[in-house]
Amino acid sequence: MARVRDIRMQDADAAEEERKQYIGENLKELDTNYPNRPHNHSKTLPFHELYSSLFNPLNENKKKPTGPVQARRKQGPHGPANLSPHEVRRNIVERFISRWRNEVGNDIYPAFRLIVPEKDRDRSMYGLKEKAIAKILIKVLRIDRNSDGAYGMLNWKLPGRNSTTANAGDFAGRCYEVLKGRQMRSSPGLYTIGDVNEMLNRLSAISKEEEQLPLFQQFYSHMNAEEMTWLIRIILRQMKVGATEKTFFDIWHPDAEQLFNISSSLRRVCWELYDPTLRLQGSEVGVALMQCFQPQLAQFQEHTFDKVLSKMHLTEDDNVFWIEEKLDGERMQLHMVQDESVAGGVRFNFWSRKAKDYTYLYGNGLQDENSALTRHLRKAFKDGVRNIILDGEMITWSMEQKAIVPFGTLKTAALSEQKNPYGLTNRPVFRVFDCLFLNDTPLTKYTLRDRRRALESSIENVPDRLEIHPYQQASSKKEIETELRKVVADSSEGLVIKNPRSIYRLNSRNDDWVKVKPEYMSEFGEELDCVVIGGYYGSGHRGGNLSSFLCGLRFDSGPKSLSTQVFHSFFKVGGGFAAQDYAEIRERTEGKWVTWDPKKPPKHLIELGGLDKQYERPDVYINPRDSLVVSVKAASVTPTDQFRTQFTLRFPRFKKLRLDKDWESALTYQGFLDLKHNAEQEQQEKKFELMANRKQRSTRSRKRPLIVAGTNERVETPYAGPQTRVFEGMTFHVLTEALKPQKRNKAELEQLIKSNGGNIIANARDEKIICIADRRPLAVAAIEKRQDRSVVRPLWLFDCIAQSNADASRPKYLLPYEPSHLLFGIEEDQLSADNNIDKYGDSYARDLTPDGLKELFRVMPKMEEEDDDDEVMDVDDAEGDEIDMGGLPGCVFRGVVVYFDNGSSDTVMEDEDVCSTGKEDKLSMFLATNIVRFGSGRTCGDLDDCNITHVVIGKDRSRLKDIRSQISHKTKVPRMVTTEWIQECWTEKTLLDEERFTPQ
Structure with a gap:
């Protein structure tokens, strides 16, 4: 064992000499290339200081309870009493940065490269994943591949042997369990932060395991188990220390985040903004040619279309917004500048949203023979365009299907296009939707409408290569719904709603761009x-x-x-x-x-x-x-x-x-x-029906519908001839019995219709036929899928007959639909129905009876002003297009609007209610209210609010039946749940299915 240790130490010493030589050469190169960079007056801090004074304290603070009713923490090791977790977090980071400035100097770049490694674009990827690192560590430790330690690292997601689950799912934690029993040193090593950076630079420059192995042996010889654990997290770029780069940037310099947004360069942030008193000026804060920036992102749809449009501040003079199809590709920015020093006189650069350079793939010039795109762009730029920055989406286009191919095939298509530039299969196409720089002028401060004019005056479409992404001008939410139905039919990603009056905001999600995605499919059934x-x-x-x-x-x-x-x-x-x-x-x-x-x-x-x-x-x-x-x-x-x-x-x-x-x-x-076949056939039939109906309307020919002569159901009241003429000339198809306000079977409803002048048929192929139903069997579900007509409740029949009997002067007076009359309404009928009652539910066209007036008073909601301060938490956006909410409890109820019912009280409780009553149910509702708010949800005190998505019922179920009746008439019926649903969603950090939490 001693001999093995001696051999390892000799190998480590030789590697150490090589490392020192490498550091010296690298410093000379930096001084030559960056003469104005800040210089530290002392050595960088020891590597172990990163986790002992920064990572571990931040993680401890992250683990503290941060619930909505958390009491302020007491005096602790990282801050005084009465500090929130956010304030404690800032104190930890401020102390570390202050110490660095005092003990090391103004160049914090070496530390930031290890603190936020996922933002370091200057060091290439290591090409190492968990399994590759595990194999190297097995060789470094010289342990049997079949041992428990090796098994635990290679199968890090699986439970450990001997029925243990320690650190399962945490690769670095699994490595720590193996390393701590075989570590060369028990105390922290002598490596500094600068030393580790230089070795990681070398590691990123090699790709073969036999070259990586000596570096890991060196790490192992000079680090203890905890240092190795954090090193592995840095290599994998999986830090999760409880603070984002925004926190570090804000504390380092007021303009640090802004500079990173326009440059995507951690090195520039550290080397140009080392003095907090010197601020960015003028052109320094704008996008620049051949400099990658962080693009604007589309906000997730959290509200109804009405709310989305209201946040775009539409006016009577300018109520226009734009609708674009959301593309299934990779966000890309193209930089072009005329450069006579390169072949073709034009130079290109491509970067993804995560600042990955794709120029090698799509091309750097018009004569780049290894390009998948730029060699085809000779006619893409109009005369007079000297330089330009374009923002768009790189998609895969199928030349055979003439359609977009799913995103996962993009790189394969680009590589294929490099080899065969005129292939007839799949190829990359750049769809441009914004222009941010033109002829030495940044355009981000101009409106989207002006930027679009600049784009269209600068670019010529090159079919199937570079194309301007089309948009549609709209002024009503109805147009959004129409376009959304189209993209659903085309299996597209969704829509992006844009405000043409907005400026371009770097690295921001805001209400000027909102993406709308289709709801869950229904053509194959609910599940x-x-x-x-x-x-x-x-x-x-x-x-x-x-x-x-x-x-x-x-x-x-x-x-x-x-x-x-x-x-x-x-x-x-x-x-x-x-x-x-x-x-x-x-x-x-x-x-x-x-x-x-x-x-x-x-x-x-x-x-x-x-x-x-x-x-x-x-x-x-x-x-x-x-x-x-x-x-x-x-x-x-x-x-x-x-x-x-x-x-x-x-x-x-x-x-x-x-x-x-x-x-x-x-x-x-x-x-x-x-x-799948039935759904496609149904869609095709719908198209044929639509064409046939158009033809029928054009010829204005009517065919008398088939009349059903009888039925097997028992009819209590025999047919006695017409009683009114209210339904004269109308045809009905009765699907179910009537449940309220009076129970009538199908036969009785059919006789009632015929008694009042209507006709009955057995099917409903013609759109003019009125379908009657009071519940949702399969036949009604099929109509809802097609959305070609409304389904009317029998209540409308009763109300029409009652109104005709009450007004003998108008025997054929058909009432317009009200929300209570529709079991399911198509958009046109639903909008009309909503306009036929006032905000209290009172009908404009139907006489109100004394009993109806009592019912109206009983269900009339208390009118309250909307509270704009309900959303009490905002969360920094993640890098991905789709935010992973698993680790962000503050986003669990994003987009959820909740009405809390308190039995006899219709309002959401305040703190004093809890203190005064002390009742368990009220406390439960109070906690649930705060959890929703803390999770980015919104509470509402008005049950008639059209934005409500959920109604929470407490233990007092006295109003359960009334609430169900009141919300049943809504276009989108809210889900009724108990407070347990709120608590379980918060615990699981995801929205759970509501059915198991339905109050009974």
Whole structure:
């Protein structure tokens, strides 16, 4: 053992000499290239100071409870009493930066490269993931690959052996468990922050394991286990220390974040803004040519279309907004400048939203023979354009289908285009929607409308290469809904609503750009029931347990026996599960999971995408006959080669466990194909019906509908001839019985219609036929899917007859629809119905009876002004286009608007209510109210508010029936839940399915 240690120390000493030589050469190069950079007067701090005085204190502060009713913390090691976690966090960072300035100097760049490594664009990627690092550490430690330590690192998401789950899902934590028992030193090493940076520079410049191994041996010889753990987190760029780069930038310099937004350069932030008293001026704060910036992003839709448009400050003189299709590609910025020193006289640069340089892929000039795009752009720029910066989306375009191909194929298409520049398959196309710089002039301070004029005057479309992205001018929410239906039909990403009067805001999500995505699909029914066939272990707080599941469809290839049936992989689902769902799955499948062996896959049970390539390979699998069935909902179905079915669900979300079903009764491959075919056929029929109806309207020909002569249902009142002529010339199709205000079966409703001049038919092909129903069987659901007509409640029939009897002078007076008359309303009818009553629900056209007036007074809401201060928390945006809310409890209720019912009181409680009553139910409602607000949700005191998404009911259920009646007439009926739904969503950090929390 001693000899092994001596050999390691000798190797480390030789490597140390090499490292010192490398540092000296690198410093000379920096002084030559950056003569004005700040210089430190002393050595950088020891590497271990990063985690002892910064990372660990920040993590401890992050772990403190930060709930909505948290008491202020007492005196602690990192700050005085009465400081919030945010203030404590700033104090920790301020102390570290102040210490650096005093003990080291003004060049904090070496420290920031390790503190926020994901923002360091100057150091290339290491090409190392968890498994690669694990293999290197096994060789460094010289341990058996089959040992518990090696198994734990290689299978870091899986529970450890001997039934332990310690650090499962946390790779760096797993490495620490292995390293602490085999560390070369027990105390921190002597490496400084500068030393570690130089070694990481060398590590990023190599890609072969035999070259990386000596560097890791050097780290291991000079660092203890905790230092190695943080080093691994830096390499993986997975810090999660409880503070974002915004906090560090704000404390370092007031303009640091602004400079990073326009340059994406951590080095510039540190070297140009080392003096907090010197501020950026003029052109220094704008975008510049050949300098990557952080682009403006689209806000997530949190409100109704009315609310979205109101935030764009439309006026009577200018009420226009723009609608663009949201593209499924990669956000890209193109910089072009005329440069006679390069071939072709034009130089290009491409950067992604995360500041990754893609010039090597798309080209640096007009004569770049290795480019996938620029060689085709000779005619793209109009005369007089010397330089320009374009903002847009790089998409994959199918030349065969003449359609956009999903985003995952973009790089493959670009590489293919490099080899075959005129290929007829897939190619990258740059869709431009903004111009930010033109002929030495930054345009970010100009309005979108002016920037668009500059774009159109500077760019010529190059078909299937570079194109200006079209937009549509609109002035009403109806136009948004129309366009959204179109993108749903085309399986597109969604829409982006833009304010043409807005300026361009770097690295910002705001209400000037709002993206609207389609709701979950309904053409295949509300949910799909599929069998779980595989599982994936999670990371973070889900570490050591299965956090997502692979679901499949049974492919019948013979008689009904499992031996001749194989399940084809269909989709992965991991969202929407609560702790009790995971517990239920664990309990019912315990001992049934088998580790997936890539060398011996269970082909007799499960087939994956790519077959032998084993796409989306699970960590473990389960025999389908021993498994469970889950119900999921999704946004759409999309083609893919990653799953064996050759299609998959987009954005699948768990809804519930179907314990009443097994593998035999779950959805099959053929069953899904039938659903898919029926949905497509129904859509096609709808188009044909629309064409036929247009033709019929043009010829103005009418065909007398078929009259149904009788029915098998018992009729209590025989037909006695017309009583009024109110329904004369009208045709009805009765789908269900009447439930209120008086119960009548279908036969009685049909006789009532005929008695008042109407006709009855057995189907409803013509759009002019009125469909009557008081509940939602399959036939009504089919009409709702098609959305070609409204479904009217029998209440409208009763009201029309009553009004005609009351006014003998107008025997054929048809009442206009009111919200209470519609079981389901198409947009036109729904808008009309909303305009036929006042804000209290009183009808403009129907006489009010004494009983009706009493009911109106009973349900009339208390009118309150909207509280604009309900949203008490804002969260810094994440890098990704889709924010991962898993670690951000402050975003759990983003977009949720809640009405809290307190039994006899209709208002949301204040603090003094709790103090005065002390009742458990009121305390529960008070806590739930604050949790919603803290989670970026909004509370509302008016049940008639059209924005309400949820109604929370306390233990007092006296108003339950009345509330259900009041909200049933809304266009989008809010979900009724108990306070347990709020608490469980907060605990699980995700919105859970509401059905299990419905009050009874």
